[in-house]
Amino acid sequence: MIAAVVTNSVFGFLRFAVMLAVIEAGTRTVAGYEEPQLATFVWAGQGLIGVVLLWALPELAERIRTGDVIADLLRPIDPVWQLLAADLGRAGYAVLTRFVVPVVVGALVFDLYAPRRPITYALFLCSMLLATIVCFACRYLVNAAAYWLLDVRGPQTAWTLTSGIFGGLYFPVWFFPHAMAIALIVATPFPSVIQIPLDILVERGLPTVQLGLLGVQAGWVVALLALCRWVQWRGERKLVIQGG
Amino acid sequence: MTVIEAHGLRKEFTVRVKSGWLRRRTLRVAAVDGIALTVERGEMVGYIGPNGAGKSTTLKMLTGVLYPTAGQVRVCGLEPVPQRTRLARRIGVVFGQRSQLWWDLPLRDSFALLRHVYAVPATEHAGRLAHCRRLLDLDAFLDVPVRQLSLGQRMRGELTAALLHGPEVLFLDEPTIGLDVVSKQAVRAFLAALGAAGDTTIVLTTHDLADIKRLCRRLIVIDQGRIVHDGSLDELHARYGSRRRLVVDLDEPLAAPLALPGVTVESTQANGRRITYALDGTAAAGDLVSRLAEAAALRDISVLEPDIEDVVARLYARRATP
Missing domain, CATH: 3.40.50.300 (P-loop containing nucleotide triphosphate hydrolases)
Incomplete structure (x- = not known):
């Protein structure tokens, strides 16, 4: 817990230093972000990693591999909902711990952008909730690959890379060409995890744009959870309880 | 039903x-x-x-x-x-080699969580838990995380967990x-x-x-x-012909062998003073004992129940040599 908060904060300094270098090479803005907006993007992003839990251990995959998943299947609730409920509880705790610390550290050292419209705070909280569910669903799908592969290191690495590059973690997706950024935001789930909540927080665009972004996230929530249910159903048909 | x-x-x-x-x-x-x-x-x-x-x-x-x-x-x-x-x-399920409890939670918390998972009314849950606590002696380790329980303690916890929703x-x-x-x-x-x-x-x-x-x-x-x-x-x-045995110790060997339906002599030791009889399903040990008591002075008797392990081992072995 403490290690995670310290690591997230240290990497906040590194990431923001890189961003500053990009800014200073040109004007005071980059890809449409002012310097304080970019500071918030980085520091709130460092906190958001812990809330959505971008890099969780593949626990479900391990339970499938060892056969312990049988305990989940014998509960009166579908495994997808069981794990989602547990993950939302975890995320609630992370908001109070892993999100707050990097944001406070960033605010002490840098000039962070504070939202001007009060509604933004509410929209950001909604967006963070949806981001948590999208991230959960993506991780679930990576884990569920174990029903077929048993070893999920491949999908896990693919998820870590793509979510970082196309999700807005390593740099905002607006650093890509404009059309590609829009395509990524609408047609892939990755920006719904990091990029969209942060864009809502730094008020990139009017409230209508913010609402539109929430709509994109909501669409991904529905689509991905449906996919999770379907994959789980297929996985159970395929299931061999390992280890007798 | x-x-x-x-x-x-x-x-x-x-x-x-x-x-x-x-x-x-x-x-x-x-x-x-x-x-x-x-x-x-x-x-x-x-x-x-x-x-x-x-x-x-x-x-x-x-x-x-x-x-x-x-x-x-x-x-x-x-x-x-x-x-x-x-x-x-x-249904309730216990797989002896797996656990349905939460590894890092104490039993008390696991049980509370299960109440919500199965949506059991609080009074029913409390009644069943109290019953299990008494019969399985859970109180000593109710607050210990599952990972620190011994296998025996954990298994008692597993049984309780499987029964809390009735x-x-x-x-x-x-x-x-x-x-x-x-x-x-x-x-x-x-x-x-x-x-x-x-x-x-x-x-x-x-x-x-x-x-x-x-x-x-x-x-x-x-x-x-x-x-x-x-x-x-x-x-x-x-079905698999397992038989009870009666071992008798006598003061003197029998003058003449006993003949009773369903009873056969399996072995004779100590110059005829210890006899092992095998009884099939129809024979009663009591008849044999009373006949023996008439014929000779009994010093000691013991009845050996057929061993279930033997029967099962025979059953399993039959498949090895079809």
């Missing part, structure tokens, strides 16, 4: 066998090969068989975790696989595996009390035949995916 009903239940697994440098052959292996059984409400059934006979596979199909390859099965009137989550509310059927897969004598006795006594209450149907797989002797009137023996015996322990003995 019939609680469990299965016909022609079958489960095949695909096994890949190396058959050359880069070649693999795919084999279909039937772990369960056409099982039919019915279990009535309140019955306590022992399900035994050698390793790999298909016991756990059957249990997993009955609980809805594994898809049967063929056959019909109904538990509590539900189809286990399509209605698994509904069925889960009405299941109609309890499936136990080797619940006494790896337990010490005291813990085994605690678990058996608890299950015996539960079975005697008559509300809960219990299906138990085990390798420990003392479990069966103590608990189950009905015994199903499975081998190579097929049922080879379904009946009482006595019927098993009768």
Whole structure:
């Protein structure tokens, strides 16, 4: 817990230093972000990693591999909902711990952008909730690959890379060409995890744009959870309880 | 009322066998090969068989975790696989080699969480928990995280966890595996009390035949995916010719050998002063003892019950040499 908060904060300094270098090479803005907006993007992003839990251990995959998943299947609730409920509880705790610390550290050292419209705070909280569910669903799908592969290191690495590059973690997706950024935001789930909540927080665009972004996230929530249910159903048909 | 009903239940697994440098052959292996059984409400059934006979596979199909390859099965009137989550509310399951408790939580918290998972009313939950705490002696370790419990303690916790929602059927897969004598006795006594209450149907797989002797009137023996015996322990003995023995120590050897129907002399030792008789199902030990008492001065007698392990070992061995 403490290690995670310290690591997230240290990497906040590194990431923001890189961003500053990009800014200073040109004007005071980059890809449409002012310097304080970019500071918030980085520091709130460092906190958001812990809330959505971008890099969780593949626990479900391990339970499938060892056969312990049988305990989940014998509960009166579908495994997808069981794990989602547990993950939302975890995320609630992370908001109070892993999100707050990097944001406070960033605010002490840098000039962070504070939202001007009060509604933004509410929209950001909604967006963070949806981001948590999208991230959960993506991780679930990576884990569920174990029903077929048993070893999920491949999908896990693919998820870590793509979510970082196309999700807005390593740099905002607006650093890509404009059309590609829009395509990524609408047609892939990755920006719904990091990029969209942060864009809502730094008020990139009017409230209508913010609402539109929430709509994109909501669409991904529905689509991905449906996919999770379907994959789980297929996985159970395929299931061999390992280890007798 | 019939609680469990299965016909022609079958489960095949695909096994890949190396058959050359880069070649693999795919084999279909039937772990369960056409099982039919019915279990009535309140019955306590022992399900035994050698390793790999298909016991756990059957249990997993009955609980809805594994898809049967063929056959019909109904538990509590539900189809286990399509209605698994509904069925889960009405059954309790303990797999001796797995845990359904939360590794890092104390039992007290696990039980509280299970109340919400199964949506059990608080008073019902409290009543059942109090009952289990008393009978299974849980109080000493209720606040210890599951990861720190001994196997015996954990198993008592698992049993409680499986019963807190008041299941109609309890499936136990080797619940006494790896337990010490005291813990085994605690678990058996608890299950015996539960079975005697008559509300809960219990299906138990085990390798420990003392479990069966103590608990189950009905015994199903499975081998190579097929049922080879379904009946009482006595019927098993009768069918496989196991016999009770009577060992007598006499002051003097018998003047003339005794002739009683169903009784044969198995061995004679100490110049005829110790005789071992074998009694088949029809002979009564009492008749033999009274005849002996008339004929000679008895010093000591002992009756040896037929050993269930012998019968089962013979049963298993029959398959090795068909």
